[in-house]
Amino acid sequence: MSERSLHLSLPTATPSMASAVIKGTRKIRVFPKNEPYLLELIRQHRRAYNLAVACFKESDARPELRKSEEMKKTVLRGIIREFVRDEVIDRGGEFASAGCDEAVLNAFRTRYAVIERRKKGEAADFAFRSIKDVRQGFLIQKLSPSFVLKNFDVSEKLPKEAFKKLTRIVHERGRWFICAQKHITTAQNAETQGLRVVAIDPGVRSFATSYTDDHCTTYGDGFYASKVFPLLLEIDKLIGLRARARNDQWKKHYQKRIDRKVNRAKDLINDLHKRVAFDLVSQFDVVLLPSFETQEMASKVERKIRTKTVRSMLGLAHYRFELHLKWMCKKYGKRLVICNESYTSKTRSWDGVIHSSLGGAKMISDGNIRVDRDHNGARGIMLRALYGNLGHEQAVGAT
Template identity: 25%
Template sequence: MLVMEFKAVIKEPQKVAINEAIRTARFVRNKVLRYWMDNRGVGKKELYRYNTQLRDEFKFVKDLNSHACQASVENVERAIKRFFDNCKNKVPGKKGYPRFKKYSTSVEYKQSGWKLSPDKKSIKFTDNKGIGKVKLKGTWDLWRFDQKLIKRVRIVQRADGYYVQFCVKIDNSEQLEATGFTVGLDVGLKEFYTDSDGYSEPNPRFYKKGEKRARFYQRRVSRKNKGSSNRRKAINKLGRHHLKISRQRSEHAKRLARCVIRSNDLVAYEYLRVKNLVKNHCLAKSINDAGWYQFREWLEHFGQKFGRITVAVNPAYTSQNCSNCGEVVKKSLSTRTHVCKCGCQLDRDHNAARNILTRALGTVGHTGTYQNACGELASTFPGSDLVKQVNSLKQESPSF
């Protein structure tokens, strides 16, 4: 499935219509969820029947496309299924009981309720919400795909405007030549990651750099009167600033993950439960700013796309064990150098990355060393291609 996003060029009446469609989709979701809570044991068919009753009872629900209402019911189904799966698998902590939504930012259409223009540069929503024709601004070549392959159309509201997403059912996997390289990654706060070859990628700390400006916008919000137009404008500026930081973090994680996956046949990384790590209030802001979970998601995405092996290993004692002899060398978090009596002296994160790779190779049944047959190390340097070892540098595209 490929998701293609375009900026929507809309007018003020269309904004009102889109917001009404988003509120209606949220209304249907919350009503169906309440029906499930009040009638335990009801199945999928009963939820869809109740959705039909809502369309007969409320005119504003009937004005929304029927498939868009069904998409809201599907969201409830997924939430219920995820909750029961977590209970069945005995996931530690909270199980994710379905909750009502007070705010929502999107409405999703299926294969009806919209129509693309012949040049694929605009889309017209045909339900009775009055959205009408929306111009699309973007560089994706949507014209290459048959309209039948578009399974979902989603309107998303963000701080800087509205976007239209197309979910296209195609196989976007690519086959790459084998490189013969493997790498282990240890993420951290001092450095974004350190690989098993000793290379460290600096941590950009996007939020920390923009925190001063965010506080300035937050003070402006607090000084405005509640409900005033000036307060709404100040909130929008604050949201735009946070959106910029979020996009910077996402693009950084995507660029590095793509480079690492293209450069190695096997990538090993730590299976970290970030939700538990941020309970440490001293480090929570720095952990969230690093974006470890996003980086891991992009690694798995590109690994599946390019046919590479990605292995998540248990991080226990990867920093304490010696990567050379296996001896346990206890050290505090402030100790940044690993020194073992066997003579091994490495940076703490470099030692952990080598242990992570060793565990991954043992998991998948591979045998080998950290170098290839020619004695050359694999590279994860961002912007490099698969042949950095022969000094042939090529720029990677951040898009996917």
């Protein structure tokens, strides 16, 4: 096989994306200097948001209230601000009126989004924010350097464009983050002729397998079993200890240990996603990625895979990887094609025979030739592309 013999020409309808400067968000780890004060801001933000949502729910039940004076944005914001201020003063806290106003405005933005979805015929409703939510946060109308220096030690320097902008402060499983705005320059798409193409086959034993014209690469072979699964066993044990604990202090102790283990597992998966995505966009111009329908495969109704396999599949977070790969392709001017992988791993790529009873076998064979199943699946996805059965292309990189 000659070098670069599997170069594809994408449809001419695919637009060529020019370089552009876009607004992005960088999640920066920070360490609080006065955590009780920040938790109080989260509490006030959650309370104001929930009060606004309660008003919206009541207006849905009573249509005559929708156009009343009290449902106007400025009026409702003032009413909720006074209500929350009285509650904070009664418990001896420090009231932040700007944060309360931003919570109400955020609730109105949610309301507009719900209305738009309902106009399209989609099911949409309001939801209250719970104190038990894993991800909590509040909004700062205009982030200032003085606020950051007063309340946080930062792990890295914040971008200049992050200041004087609406910013979200997030508290998630014991860790704090600033979601700082950042200007990112995207690369221009390459020409559509003679592109370097790679086909990706997502998996469970190995995270992903890539197939190109000259080699096959396996990413994360045994990664989940050796790195992530032991952490999940420890988490299961800690959850059992927390359930049996009778003292609230011990429950909090176990919850903190659970959060640390969950953060560790999630960080490992995210690191794998970033490494694989960067490797793909730095070497190839077009990435063929199948739509890995984990939700349908994990459903208990007529499920044909084991619970352990389902847990491994969900733990590897293939959909989150797809979202990250979309962003990387947009940033570096590459193309991502979402295609169909039906029967690619069960079909022998050298003669087209389908193994309907292959099950969970690691290898696929016709009696003479034995091929790794993941390699065979990735090659099958590439062959589908060669025959023009791409599914649908997503013009990643569009502004």
